[in-house]
Amino acid sequence: MDFSFTPEQESFARTVENFARKEVLPGAEYRDDTCTWDWNLWRKIGEMGLAGLPLPEEYGGSGASAVTSLLAYEAFCRGGKDAGLYLSLGAHLFICAIPIWLHGTEEQKKRFLPKLASGEWIGALGLTEPNAGSDAAGVQTTARRERDYYILNGSKMFITNGPIADVVLVVATVDKSRRADGLTAFLVEKDTPGFFISRELKKMGHRSSPTAELIFEDCRVPMENRLGEEGKAFTATTDALVWERGVFLAAEAIGLMGAMLEDALDYARTRTQFGKPIADFQMIRDKLANLKVMLDASRLLSYRAAWMKDAGLDGKFEASIAKAYYADALVRFADEALQIFGGYGYMKEYSIERLYRDARLMPIGGGTSEVQRLVVASKLIRG
Ligand SMILES: Cc1cc2nc3c(=O)[nH]c(=O)nc-3n(C[C@H](O)[C@H](O)[C@H](O)COP(=O)(O)OP(=O)(O)OC[C@H]3O[C@@H](n4cnc5c(N)ncnc54)[C@H](O)[C@@H]3O)c2cc1C
Missing domain, CATH: 2.40.110.10 (Butyryl-CoA Dehydrogenase, subunit A, domain 2)
Known part of the structure; x- marks a missing residue:
């Protein structure tokens, strides 16, 4: 068993996170406030190779593995804190382009994938x-x-x-x-x-x-x-399930958790009440520890599913286990993180207010939490 990433994977994730901090983060609040889709930013995402990362090179992608993709998109979400932009990127790539790659004819792959991978199309x-x-x-x-x-x-x-x-x-x-x-x-x-x-x-x-x-x-x-x-559309969409639940949505959940933990830690260290930083209070420490536990549990379950995909194993069951956990965890996570900010958490001055609203989608989209549990239980019962 090996829990480490390669130096190349880590360096790529750092590059993606820096890109997201520089290009995505500054306008994230404005785009949320005004419900704006930013074509300029989308083109930059395309230029960075992020619109088609796991697609094969012959169709304009980079052929990244599931684990590398998860690491890169986790970094994108943590650095950029724009869940909406990432949802659009993920829907484009994981539930449209990947099914074309997995089920398209050669003619369809050549016609659609290079334009999708470059960000010319969405x-x-x-x-x-x-x-x-x-x-x-x-x-x-x-x-x-x-x-x-x-x-x-x-x-x-x-x-x-x-x-x-x-x-x-x-x-x-x-x-x-x-x-x-x-x-x-x-x-x-x-x-x-x-x-x-x-x-x-x-x-x-x-x-x-x-x-x-x-x-x-x-x-x-x-x-x-x-x-x-x-009659084969169900196969076309279910074949992409590990990509959807084990990579796409997982990256958003753990990326946003990472961002919220970073912000909550900064706030807890600097906000003083009763003459000391609130990070000194045991009840705040309890919350911070819970956040870290949820983040690590979500990460481990997600990377297991992605690793299985790369190892040629099925991974759908494990992807549903991961999503059943991280989706509900993300909602609790955002709630506990916001509580650390007190009244400021309820104001738009900090991104936690926005991420709290964003988090609520996770147990609904990509198969609800109830549906994930149906999948897990029915496999357990069937044996
Ligand atoms: C922001 C957003 C973006 C989306 N993007 C897309 C997209 O790009 N493409 C797309 O095709 N779809 C998209 N969806 C749809 C999403 O996948 C569905 O909302 C989701 O699958 C749930 O379906 P539903 O909303 O009809 O809820 P319903 O299926 O009506 O469920 C309502 C409630 O009943 C529960 N329930 C249903 N069946 C059972 C059961 N058998 N046992 C126990 N509980 C059950 C559900 O878990 C839920 O709590 C998006 C949704 C949102 C909110």
């Missing part, structure tokens, strides 16, 4: 619907074959990057009665006739990331934009 995943969330097999958006096209009809809800995406990986059904076995994935490009943004959605947190409801009305998608076989 991607999205359209799976959730107004009436199909945790029960993803209950998708109602239909895809009817008509000669060399599929005709899509339906709507998608809560889609990250929906208003700005150049390509959306849309999951529709070719036969509702087949449930999961009818689900089919399509790459729907921005200007496809019949594809509309219905409305942008206002959110509690992650406000620098645009979210939308999307509508498909007799939307004609060419045959060559079908991703994988008919």
Whole structure:
């Protein structure tokens, strides 16, 4: 067993963290306040190679392993403290570009991945619907074959990057009665006739990331934009689960925990009450220790899942265990960290107020905490 990173991995993570501190952090509060998506920053992320880090080099990525990717994106979140920007980056990469890499034809990979990896394009995943969330097999958006096209009809809800995406990986059904076995994935490009943004959605947190409801009305998608076989969309999205739960969301959770711990420690050391730093009070020390325990437990569970991916092991069960833990831990973490700041924690002067709101998404997105526990329990019971 080896818990260490290579010097190259550590040096790369430092470079990414410095980039995030210099380029992302300064505008994070403004983007949250004004719900602004920053194209300029997105291009810089592309230039840094962060829009497609784990994608193979032949398609414009860097071929980074799951562990290296987790370390780099953890550093990005810790240094930049912009959960919204990172949510957009993660949705683009882990639930759009990676499924294309894993399930696309050679022609699709060559057509889409270099533009996605460079940041010239941004991607999205359209799976959730107004009436199909945790029960993803209950998708109602239909895809009817008509000669060399599929005709899509339906709507998608809560889609990250929906208003700005150049390509959306849309999951529709070719036969509702087949449930999961009818689900089919399509790459729907921005200007496809019949594809509309219905409305942008206002959110509690992650406000620098645009979210939308999307509508498909007799939307004609060419045959060559079908991703994988008919009825195989579930495999296309579940194959990316370790990337999604063990790397993408894990990096956000542990990156934000790292940032909050750093800020809480600084504050506890410098804030004085009753003539001494509040860090001298045992109840504050108890909180700081709890934060460190939650951070390390979340990190170890996440890196285990990512390591399994790199070792060619399945890792989906371990990724769900990790997410079941770190998602709920992040909410408790933000709450305890904010408490250390007292009244200032409730004000916008410190980023803890924003990160507290951001944290609340983690037990909801990417499979709720209840769903992670269903996955863990059903594997335990099946044996
Ligand atoms: C900011 C944001 C961004 C998002 N981005 C995307 C995106 O880019 N693409 C995309 O496709 N989706 C996206 N989503 C959707 C997200 O994945 C869903 O919100 C999530 O899967 C839960 O679905 P739901 O909201 O419909 O909740 P529901 O499934 O209706 O769940 C409601 C509650 O019931 C619980 N529940 C449901 N079923 C069970 C069960 N069997 N047993 C026990 N409890 C259960 C849930 O855990 C939850 O507590 C996003 C959501 C948000 C909030």
